[in-house]
Amino acid sequence: MAEHPAYPVGLRLAGRRVVVLGGGQVAQRRLPALVAAGADIRLVSPEATPSVEAMADAGEITWEQRPYAEGDLADAWYALIATSDTAANDAASAEGERHRVWCVRSDDADRATAWTPATGHSEGVTVAVLTTEARHRDPRHTAAIRDAVVEGLRDGTLVAPHRRTRTPGVALVGGGPGDPDLITVRGRRLLAEADVVIADRLGPRDLLAELPPHVEVIDAAKIPYGRFMAQEAINNALIEHAKQGKAVVRLKGGDPFVFGRGMEEAQALAEAGIACTVVPGISSTISVPGAAGIPVTHRGVAHEFTVVSGHVAPDDERSLVDWPSLAKLTGTLVILMGVDKIGKIAGTLIAHGKSPDTPVALVQEGTTAAQRRVDATLATVAEVAVAEEVRPPAVIVVGEVVAVGPHGTA
Numbered sequence: 027m028a029e030h031p032a033y034p035v036g037l038r039l040a041g042r043r044v045v046v047l048g049g050g051q052v053a054q055r056r057l058p059a060l061v062a063a064g065a066d067i068r069l070v071s072p073e074a075t076p077s078v079e080a081m082a083d084a085g086e087i088t089w090e091q092r093p094y095a096e097g098d099l100a101d102a103w104y105a106l107i108a109t110s111d112t113a114a115n116d117a118a119s120a121e122g123e124r125h126r127v128w129c130v131r132s133d134d135a136d137r138a139t140a141w142t143p144a145t146g147h148s149e150g151v152t153v154a155v156l157t158t159e160a161r162h163r164d165p166r167h168t169a170a171i172r173d174a175v176v177e178g179l180r181d182g183t184l185v186a187p188h189r190r191t192r193t194p195g196v197a198l199v200g201g202g203p204g205d206p207d208l209i210t211v212r213g214r215r216l217l218a219e220a221d222v223v224i225a226d227r228l229g230p231r232d233l234l235a236e237l238p239p240h241v242e243v244i245d246a247a248k249i250p251y252g253r254f255m256a257q258e259a260i261n262n263a264l265i266e267h268a269k270q271g272k273a274v275v276r277l278k279g280g281d282p283f284v285f286g287r288g289m290e291e292a293q294a295l296a297e298a299g300i301a302c303t304v305v306p307g308i309s310s311t312i313s314v315p316g317a318a319g320i321p322v323t324h325r326g327v328a329h330e331f332t333v334v335s336g337h338v339a340p341d342d343e344r345s346l347v348d349w350p351s352l353a354k355l356t357g358t359l360v361i362l363m364g365v366d367k368i369g370k371i372a373g374t375l376i377a378h379g380k381s382p383d384t385p386v387a388l389v390q391e392g393t394t395a396a397q398r399r400v401d402a403t404l405a406t407v408a409e410v411a412v413a414e415e416v417r418p419p420a421v422i423v424v425g426e427v428v429a430v431g432p433h434g435t436a
């Protein structure tokens with residue numbers, strides 16, 4: 027008999043009876059999608075894996091704890107036949123044929139009347155990959171094609187512009203600490219779809235080089251600001267480009283809302299009536315210490331970590347940081363923008379009770395090829411930072427966690 031290709035279709039199963047025979051690994055893998063589709067799922071199986079059992083306990087499926095019996099498929103629209111008993115699977119297949127119920131079979135694809143495609147999701151679209159003919163069935167290959175398409179859409183290497191849904195506006199994208207692999211998939215996709223990118227000095231600069239030539243890349247530090255403040259000039263540039271109907275990405279280092287002035291930009295856009303999406307990013311506060319082998323918390327060592335800006339010295343009247351209180355905390359202190367003021371900061375912490383022997387690490391240009399870590403103590407850090415020529419950007423970590431990893435000095 028000539029072999030015909032399978033006919034692809036999307037089943038709308040909400041409220042419709044789906045029968046699943048067998049509660050093992052196959053059911054465990056397939057059930058979440060059936061639950062998500064809103065199907066009325068009846069599982070028939072003497073046993074079930076703990077995950078499948080949990081779905082029954084949660085009321086997501088109805089479980090009849092017994093083997094398959096003739097008549098089980100009578101009111102089904104669709105069935106997944108996946109018991110370990112071939113005779114039962116054959117009998118269920120025959121029943122499905124009689125009642126015209128499409129049946130997937132885990133043990134014998136040739137005898138199934140339906141095949142499950144390898145599926146993935148991206149931005150409201152389901153990508154389903156199906157082998158054309160039974161003799162070409164290679165589940166690994168179909169899964170690999172699915173992965174390539176979904177990953178490509180997610181990370182922006184495969185660009186399918188949204189003709190209908192893409193609206194002009196601004197996306198405030200947290201680019202992560204610097205390594206281009208550490209931006210979120212959503213951020214990377216928005217970057218790939220942008221007409222204009224306004225970028226900071228920090229963050230994944232390497233990604234800018236990958237953008238197609240028609241994308242206008244603007245260095246935020248170089249926007250002329252004349253009678254405005256620099257931040258105001260950036261806000262104006264965002265507004266102007268968005269008003270021209272362009273998709274604008276404001277690419278920021280780390281997370282937009284961690285010392286990133288992200289909310290000021292979001293407010294300015296709201297006042298101008300421009301749509302703004304905020305995409306969180308991996309903040310350097312945790313990732314940069316982590317990249318240098320320092321956990322910001324560690325069982326039995328630090329039960330808290332505090333992130334603080336060191337851009338103004340403790341004795342500066344503009345400082346909003348309560349350094350004397352920080353000196354009394356037992357956990358980890360993570361200081362951003364503190365390289366220039368570390369001497370005064372360390373002196374203040376010691377003066378208010380922190381041990382001069384507290385370990386300190388300075389991690390410069392974390393997660394990039396130029397990453398370096400310099401270790402000291404509170405007593406020595408000012409001198410060591412100068413001697414080792416530590417430069418911004420650097421994250422400074424103060425606390426016993428500095429010494430717990432394999433690179434620690436303890």
Ligand SMILES: C[S@@+](CC[C@H](N)C(=O)[O-])C[C@H]1O[C@@H](n2cnc3c(N)ncnc32)[C@H](O)[C@@H]1O
Pocket residue numbers: 203204228229279280281282283284285286308309310311314361362363364389390391392393394418419420421422
């Ligand atoms: C204006 S703040 C922005 C923080 C950013 N929004 C975040 O969530 O990571 C800049 C400071 O972040 C720290 N920083 C950011 N990226 C860094 C990196 N790759 N390595 C070391 N420090 C970094 C430095 O302390 C730098 O001075």
